[in-house]
Amino acid sequence: MPDVPESKPSPPSFEACLQELEKTVKELESGDLPLERALELYEKGVALAETCRKQLEEAETRVEILMKREGRIQPEPFRPDRS
Numbered sequence: 001m002p003d004v005p006e007s008k009p010s011p012p013s014f015e016a017c018l019q020e021l022e023k024t025v026k027e028l029e030s031g032d033l034p035l036e037r038a039l040e041l042y043e044k045g046v047a048l049a050e051t052c053r054k055q056l057e058e059a060e061t062r063v064e065i066l067m068k069r070e071g072r073i074q075p076e077p078f079r080p081d082r083s
Contacts, residue, residue: 017055018052
C-alpha cells in the first residue's frame with residue numbers, strides 16, 4: 001500500500017472558534033464547577049483565544065499587504081512564513 005501523506009486538518013473558522021470560546025467562557029462563569037473541569041475549560045479557552053488571535057493577525061497582515069502595494073489595491077496571496 002503506498003504511503004499517503006497525512007494532511008493537517010484545517011483549523012476551525014474564526015467564527016466557529018469564537019463561538020466555542022464564548023460557550024467555554026459562559027460555562028466557566030457559571031462558577032459551579034469542580035476544580036478539574038474549571039482547569040480543563042480554562043486551558044481550552046486559552047487555546048481557542050490563541051487560535052482566534054492568530055487568525056486576526058493573518059487577516060491584518062493581508063489587509064496591510066493590500067494597502068501597501070504602491071498605493072494601489074492589489075491582492076497578494078498571504079504567506080505566513082515570510083518575515
